[in-house]
Amino acid sequence: MLDVARTAQVSVATVSALINGTTRVSPALTQRIEAAISAIGYERNAIARSLKLGATNTIGLMVSDIRNPFFTDIVATIQYALNRVGYAVMVCSSDENTELQDMQIKLLLDRAVDGLIIAPAGEDVMLKDFLASVRRPMVIVDRTCEGLDVDTVTLDNRKAVLDATSYLIGLGHRRIGYIAGPLITSTGRDRLAGYRDALAAAEVPYVDELVQDGDSREAGGYRAAMQLLTQRDRPSAIFSANNLMTIGAMRAIRDAGLSCPDDISVACFDDFPWADVFRPHLTTIAQPVQAIGEYAANLLLDRLSGKADEAPRRLVIQGRLIVRESCRALARP
Amino acid sequence: MLDVARTAQVSVATVSALINGTTRVSPALTQRIEAAISAIGYERNAIARSLKLGATNTIGLMVSDIRNPFFTDIVATIQYALNRVGYAVMVCSSDENTELQDMQIKLLLDRAVDGLIIAPAGEDVMLKDFLASVRRPMVIVDRTCEGLDVDTVTLDNRKAVLDATSYLIGLGHRRIGYIAGPLITSTGRDRLAGYRDALAAAEVPYVDELVQDGDSREAGGYRAAMQLLTQRDRPSAIFSANNLMTIGAMRAIRDAGLSCPDDISVACFDDFPWADVFRPHLTTIAQPVQAIGEYAANLLLDRLSGKADEAPRRLVIQGRLIVRESCRALARP
DNA sequence: TTGTACGCGTTATCAC
DNA sequence: GTGATAACGCGTACAA
Secondary structure (H helix, E strand, C coil): CHHHHHHHCCCHHHHHHHHHCCCCCCHHHHHHHHHHHHHHCCCCCHHHHHHHHCCCCEEEEEECCCCCHHHHHHHHHHHHHHHHCCCEEEEEECCCCHHHHHHHHHHHHHCCCCEEEECCCCCCHHHHHHHHHCCCCEEEECCCCCCCCCEEEEECHHHHHHHHHHHHHHCCCCCEEEEECCCCCHHHHHHHHHHHHHHHHCCCCCCHHHEEECCCCHHHHHHHHHHHHCCCCCCCEEEECCHHHHHHHHHHHHHCCCCCCCCCEEEEECCCCCHHHCCCCCEEEECCHHHHHHHHHHHHHHHHCCCCCCCCCEEEECCEEECCCCCCCCCCC | CHHHHHHCCCCHHHHHHHHHCCCCCCHHHHHHHHHHHHHHCCCCCHHHHHHHHCCCCEEEEEECCCCCHHHHHHHHHHHHHHHHCCCEEEEEECCCCHHHHHHHHHHHHHCCCCEEEECCCCCCHHHHHHHHHCCCCEEEECCCCCCCCCEEEEECHHHHHHHHHHHHHHCCCCCEEEEECCCCCHHHHHHHHHHHHHHHHCCCCCCHHHEEECCCCHHHHHHHHHHHHCCCCCCCEEEECCHHHHHHHHHHHHHCCCCCCCCCEEEEECCCCCHHHCCCCCEEEECCHHHHHHHHHHHHHHHHCCCCCCCCCEEEECCEEECCCCCCCCCCC
């Protein structure tokens, strides 16, 4: 910029004024400066600018598993919403690994991001303390982080699973297997709570062995389903608490030589972008993913534009049970 | 840092030396400085550091559609590979839109990324000229950009489709529909060329109406397949040139009341992470996605570490035809 | 081993 | 409308 100023025989202040439009610059100088800029091939140094301005116009986004279609969609939506208003997005995926997660957040913070959107992999003590010490605008999405007073966008997981389980019960099912996500996540806990709520409401006894941990990945879902399917008194229905585990569960059902919904009913959490390639079409709880992403982006944008000390806002979105063809009514004995 | 120095009664140089480990600092001062750091809650200003060092340790990654599982995987792999060595990744998705693409790349460049990895949405003239003017390390992945002399990682698309089409021909198919990706992309062109190669090699005439544009998205694949299926002399097989289009095509086949592979054989490009939820299991060309991502990351890392003026390297990876159950041999009339 | 002083490229403030 | 200059916070010669 100094070079430009020299070439155009003006001061750097004038060049800066022109570039940023802060002040009117006379046509004569404007022309000289623009000529100098293209002659030299000058490009504004964004780092110096950020140093001066104290903002990078960049936000950090950390999800627990970017390959999970749900999070892919979240990332895409947020990235798009933020780009539109001039923010760049730095993305990390913790792969459901709490240690990696801490490292990645540090990496993000170390890049001086203006704000953070986080879908926590789980609540190790570290994370909570750590995030609490971060003084930058932040919103937590999908899963909450107990005791952390920041903006959040979450689904009403408990209610959603209550609905789905009640639907299964309404169909006559009593032994309903449940493939659970990690209980270190709020989603894992809330969804399980919804399952128990439904059982309690219908006075169906809760059976420990019907709840199997699926660790939120496909392989875990497979194992959990197998566990369920090989019990002497096999459940007549299974609820799977997220999309990837469902894929594993469906595979297990096939491998066990069973057929859904003829031998066993399946309902699950999370709809798929390509739901109809699945056979049978799955009855699921759909999350309004795009809306969730937009809300998260907007909450952060609000914080970024000054609303620093308002009380945290906690948005809770309702899921929607989509009945398709993977559940069958149980003939009463 | 100045505050830390004052609190610890030392100079900023000493603090800096301790933090970066450039010089040995006496134990006494070390202790005082560390105490001061945690007392004040000091955090190094990454922007000032970048300004001084001239590097952000951040790279920009632009893909044409982050929701496409292929690119999701690319993003995840690259992000992981680069994070491991201390780089953060700024992600953009152009949504197969060349205008958006230009904007996003500008956004990335404006954040002073140290390097760029790009999967181009298409080659508008803009892009080529624009990228040529970028003086930062760069690697192009998946699709090439004609006339741009930079490192690239691509699949041998032509050969892969040649193999798949030849396989179909070997099964006795003569009327083979082809659902094409955009011809403004190198992948679109190369894959189509492979199809023609196979026909030519087997002396099967090329028929214009058997090639339908699917624009690389699901909806386009559906339309293209429908077009093919409603022709008076319906093709006995279809090759679909990417994953999303395949999903659309399978849907079209169902909607047309046809069954695969009984009524029509299907082979396609790109394997799916969850290939076995598809019915029937699809015969596809699998790309070694992770390897592609790793290669791209490594090429960039090489450039970043000084190999600035070596000749561009062009890695070409071989695809692999995975025969499953979506293709059937045609009974000779 | 430690301290001083300068430069990185901008932008904002104030004089002119 | 324009120009001089002081920060922004860090790394690093160079001097002590």
